[in-house]
Amino acid sequence: SFFRDPQAFEVLLQKGLPSLVEGKQDGATLRVWVAGCSTGEEAYSLAILIREYLTLQKLRLAVQVFASDLDSRAIEIARAGIYPIGIAGDISPERLQRFFTKEDSNYRVKKEIRDLVVFAQHNILTDAPFTKLDLVSCRNLLIYLEAKAQQKILPLFHYALKPKGILLLGSSETIGGFENLFAPIDRKWKLFRRTAEPSTLPHLHRFHGESMKAANETRADSAVPRPSIPDLIHQVLVARYAPASVVVNARGEVVYIHGRTGTYLEPAPGPPTHHLVEMAREGLQHDLASALHQAASREDEVVHRDVQVKSDRGLIAVTVRVKRISEPEALQGLFLVTFDTVREEKPAAGKGAAARSSAPLKKGESGLMRELEFTKQRLQRTVEELQTSNEELKSTNEELQSTNEELQSTNEELETAKEELQSLNEELLTVNAELQGKLDALAEANDDLQNLLNSTEVATIFLDNELCIKRFTSEAKRVSNLIASDAGRPLSDIVSKLTDDRLLDDAQSVLQTLIIQEREIQALDGSWFFMRILPYRTAKNTIDGLVLTFLDITKIKEAERVVQAARTIAASFVETVREPLLLLDDQLRVVRANQSFYRTFQLTPRDVEQQLLYHLCGGAWNIPDLRRQLEEVLPKCTSFKDFILDKTFPQIGRKIMALNGHRLEQAVGQPGRILLAMEEVKAGGKAAEKAKE
Ligand SMILES: C[S@@+](CC[C@H](N)C(=O)[O-])C[C@H]1O[C@@H](n2cnc3c(N)ncnc32)[C@H](O)[C@@H]1O
Secondary structure (H helix, E strand, O other): OOOOOHHHHHHHHHHHHHHHHOOOOOOOEEEEEEEOOOOOHHHHHHHHHHHHHHHHHOOOOEEEEEEEEOOHHHHHHHHHOEEEHHHHHOOOHHHHHHHEEEEOOEEEEOHHHHOOEEEEEOOOOOOOOOOOEEEEEEOOOHHHOOHHHHHHHHHHHHHHEEEEEEEEEOOOOOOOOOOOOEEEEEOOOOEEEEOOOOOOOOOOOOOOOHHHHHHHHHHHHHHOOOOOHHHHHHHHHHHHOOOEEEEEOOOOEEEEEEOOOOOOEOOOOOOOOOEHHHHEOOOOHHHHHHHHHHHHOOOOOEEEEEEEEEEOOEEEEEEEEEEEOOOOHHHOOOEEEEEEEEEEOOHHHOOHHHHHHOOOOOHHHHHHHHHHHHHHHHHHHHHHHHHHHHHHHHHHHHHHHHHHHHHHHHHHHHHHHHHHHHHHHHHHHHHHHHHHHHHHHHHHHHHHHHHHHHHHOOEEEEEOOOOEEEEEOHHHHHOEOOOHHHOOOEHHHOOEOEOOOOHHHHHHHHHHHOOOEEEEEEEOOOOEEEEEEEEEEOOOOOEEEEEEEEEEOHHHHHHHHHHHHHHHHHHHHHHHOOOOEEEEOOOOEEEEEOHHHHHHHOOOHHHHOOOEHHHHHHHOOOOHHHHHHHHHHHHHOOOEEEEEEEEEEOOOEEEEEEEEEEEEOOOOOOOOEEEEEEEEOOOOOHHHHHHHO
């Protein structure tokens, strides 16, 4: 109803409108959206309230009220602006007088108010909202919606309103949960002011209006080849068993004639015409024109019976049927007119125009009268048509205005989206630059690693969990026939250059047990490698394949062989020397003795090797002087010569021996060794003399 909850309108007038007009320049527009306007009463009430207020305040502001509703029939009523007399109960006599015109038993909204409001069919949940609004009134709509939809609409209003814009809800509705978006002006009458909280438009299902869809469909339609019109018309006629029939377009022009229509139609005098009504025989024109007119606004068939037509055979009674063709699609918009002669009549018994023509008028006058009558009716029809098309134009205009608003709001949304995309793009560029930096660093690290691997000259092969080759160093070509394109191939497919074929088994075993395998392995070209197979552990400590390394130890092997040979030679030297020799370690423990020693002292290797020198031969070698000399050999790098030992040994009796001690050079880090050589002293010799002393 008009001014529903009058106090709410009073509160809006007192507490809302003053702030909305504040600071507005002359000529500026006050924009209002009435969402869910139903049949228009609320929208007109607001328009009246604002118009009165502006007049009172002498403000020269334009007002635009967008009123929308989902229900197209409600919108049609709202657009008409005609209300029953009962509205007088809701509107004061002064307002009724000033803003309404009484028409029969209705009140019509005056143009002054009607022109302020644009009505549009609009779904608040899916269509783009109106924007830059000073006031949104959405009363008694939210209560019909589910909570989820309500949650969507309130941010939408926040988005649609200008800063400090006002929201008016129904008395039983709330802004539940959106206190940050709207601050109350009047809690009881649900008047709120938009807060400065940043706004985002909630997602709408549909961006563009139906008009776009319709335009596309029309374009698509025009691409479809149409069947030939005569064929289609024929189909329709046959289906109807039509007798004499014609098909006309919306302007009444004949597009097809079927059967013998001469009884009803004749060429009209003057320039040739296709207009059906002009071709109709006397008596038929009026009914035909009116039937065509009626059919234009109806779906069902229009039938005029007993039409008195003056034919060549005399007066006949005809049934005229006019039907709008709805199928096939290509014929839509055309009308099928059929004529049926019911009976032949006496001129006096008829009715209608022909009957009227039988009035006592002179022949020429009656013709003129008929023409006048016919012209009058056509004029009347034209006037009615003009009125209808005027109404339609008005509605179309309103629709266009509202579509324009929607497009503007969509445009704004796109602008916002564009800005967001731009900033996102900038962020992406930054991230991209960072990523590029990281990629460069990674590439550098990769190069470093590759160079390092190549410089170590260690053949390295990386396998995945399926034992397929992930990558390898150039040295790896020495142990198998690898080429660059082998990455990704199974290791088993690659021909090995090694002398043993256990490599694959070893790899599988390491993958299963995760126990590192190491061994020396020889290549077919004779070189030696120290092979190591270990699991490939990722940073997250998961196993992602294997690493196989082959360290070239050919030179070490060679050196070992040389050392071994030297050892053998040294050993044979030691064995061939006649004097007894002892090799002692840094603890003065016997490492080895030669055959001469064993012979001389009648001992076996078991008695001697690994024994402390002082324990040999029942302690016969435990001589403090000798001990001191020996203990100095290694730390002081000294040697001694001709230390005379005169002792009685358990098995062999007394022996006089000259002892020489020498330090033997060892490899770096190895403890030193002492070679103790003994020479038996003959009795009476110089040495024996010295021994006596
Ligand atoms: C109870 S009427 C309110 C009429 C008016 N606002 C008032 O307070 O007197 C609710 C209106 O909301 C409309 N409506 C319901 N859902 C809608 C939607 N999604 N979009 C637009 N209008 C809707 C209905 O068609 C109905 O006309």
